[in-house]
Amino acid sequence: MGMVFPSKPTTSRLLSGGVQVDCYGMRNDADSGRRFNYAINGFQSGAWFVRFLKRQMATRYRDLNRLYVPNCTAFNAKVWDEDEFDENPWPTGYLQDNAVGWPQEIWGGKVVAGVRTEPGSAVWLSLGDCPAIILYLVEEGVVTAMVVVHGGRWELFNLKNRRRRSVVPEALRFLTRGRVELLPCVHAGIFCSIAGRHFPHPTDDHRYPLNKELIDEIVACHLPNQPEVLSGEDPNKGLISLPHVIMSQMEAHGVNIDQIFWDQVDTYADKDKEGRFLWPSNKRGDSARLGVMAYIK
Numbered sequence: 001m002g003m004v005f006p007s008k009p010t011t012s013r014l015l016s017g018g019v020q021v022d023c024y025g026m027r028n029d030a031d032s033g034r035r036f037n038y039a040i041n042g043f044q045s046g047a048w049f050v051r052f053l054k055r056q057m058a059t060r061y062r063d064l065n066r067l068y069v070p071n072c073t074a075f076n077a078k079v080w081d082e083d084e085f086d087e088n089p090w091p092t093g094y095l096q097d098n099a100v101g102w103p104q105e106i107w108g109g110k111v112v113a114g115v116r117t118e119p120g121s122a123v124w125l126s127l128g129d130c131p132a133i134i135l136y137l138v139e140e141g142v143v144t145a146m147v148v149v150h151g152g153r154w155e156l157f158n159l160k161n162r163r164r165r166s167v168v169p170e171a172l173r174f175l176t177r178g179r180v181e182l183l184p185c186v187h188a189g190i191f192c193s194i195a196g197r198h199f200p201h202p203t204d205d206h207r208y209p210l211n212k213e214l215i216d217e218i219v220a221c222h223l224p225n226q227p228e229v230l231s232g233e234d235p236n237k238g239l240i241s242l243p244h245v246i247m248s249q250m251e252a253h254g255v256n257i258d259q260i261f262w263d264q265v266d267t268y269a270d271k272d273k274e275g276r277f278l279w280p281s282n283k284r285g286d287s288a289r290l291g292v293m294a295y296i297k
Contacts, residue, residue, distance in 0.1 A: 003051055003052075004034060005036075005051075005052050006028060006031055006034075006036050007028070007030045007031055008028055009022035009023055009028065010023055010024055010025035010278055011023045011025075011263065011265070013189070014297065015136070015187065015189050015261055016138075016187060016259075016261070017136065017138040017141070017143045017187055018142075018143045018297040019134060019136050019143055019146060019189070019296055019297065020294065020295055020296075020297050021134060021189055021191055021292065021294045022292070022293045022294075023191055023192050023263075023265070023290065023292050024036065024038055024290060024291040024292075025278045025280070025290050026277060026278065026279060026280050026286075026288055026290070027272055027276060027277075027278055033274065035288070036288075037049075037280070037287075038126050038288075038289045038291035039126055039288060039289040040069065040071055040126050040289070050106070053067060053106055057106065061122060061295070064120060064121065065105070065120045065121060066082070066106075066117075066120065066121040067105070067108075067122045067123070068082065068085055068108065068117065068123050069106060069107070069108030069124045070108065070110055070112045070113070070114060070115055070123075070150075071108070071110060071111045072111075072113055072114070072125060072126070072127075072130075072152070073111065074111045074112075075113070075152050075154040075155050076111065076112065076113060076155075077155045077167040077170055078112045078113050078170070079112065079113060079114050079116060079147060079149060079170050079174045080110065080115055080116070081115075082115065082118070082121060085110060113167050113170075114133075114147060114149025114150060114167070114171060115147070115148060115149075116147045116174045116175060117146050117148070117295075117296075118146075118296070119143070119144075119296045121295065122293060122294065122295035123146075123148035123293075123295070124291055124292070124293050125148060125150055125291065125292045126289040126291050127150065127192055128289055128290075129193065129194035129199070129268065129282045129283055130152035130155075130194075130242065131151040131190050131191060131192055131193035132149075132150065132151065132190070132292040132294070133148070133151040133168070133171065133188065133190055133246060134146065134147075134188060134189040134190075134191070134294050135148075135187075136175070136186070136187055136188070137175060137176070137182060137186060138185055138187055139185050145175055146175075146295075147171045147175045148294045149167050149170075149171045150167070151167065151193070151242060151246055153214075153242065155167040156246065156249065157214060157217060166249055172186065172250075172253055172254075172255070183253075183254035183255060186254075186255050186256075186259065188255060188259065188260045189262075189263070190246055190247070190260070190263065191263050191265065191292050192263070192265050192267055192279065192290055192292055193241075193242045193265065193266075194242070194267045194283055195241065195266035195269065196228070196229075196231035196239045196241030196242070196244070197231040198283060199239060199240050199241070199268075199283065200237055200238055200239055201215060201239075202237055202238050203215050203236045203238055211238055214238070214240075215230075215235060215238045215240075218235075218240065219235055221248070222248040222249075223235075225248050225252070226248040226251075228241055229244040229245055243262045243264075247260055267280070267290065268284060
């Protein structure tokens, strides 16, 4: 029996301006309850994940030229341009056998949080419960550039003496090339996050001494502008809503809050009509990963 691939994404969204975001969970409503795992376990040519990416690029995404697949496991808040992948080409997969014969390329494996791309290229992120952040420029009604980054807890807060304080301003800097006059043109999307009510960081848990520092920073910096950044009534439970942290940071750096879309997915609890979990979740102990594919239409 050959490899089985999903027939479509679990969710699909066209953001205002023209950025397409397809989210691939463990299941969708068209594949009879089959489970899928989009974990990046190496880039061997015969691996299911690589075969899946090649198949998608040859069919659903055949109008794209390149796909960038960063490895986001280091939580380093680092963003790369396309040419940095070009200069460090390990590993590269060329699709010579697709339906139209175009030399599409898959570039991946680099340990960075995300990538800045322009029309013709796409970014794939494999995620557990951390959200994907899509930032893009709309100039005179046209999307001219996009940054897709992993929005993990340790990429949003500088609690490990990292040079980059948060991935959000780093992504904005890459997107706008440091031109503050472009900030009104920035739009954003936040996809596939665990809900705050399922993401506790109790401040009295002595196994995790950083919890109190983390919650203190949230209360001081984000709670005044985004009251929902902590779920529930007791801040000491540390029920962190990552999407609200991201929105607060974006707004603090000049992004119009009305230009930010959030899909309100809960990777921990969302289920299909049969009562089966739609998304893999680190919090539930899943080793599987979901996938987010974003590109400019």
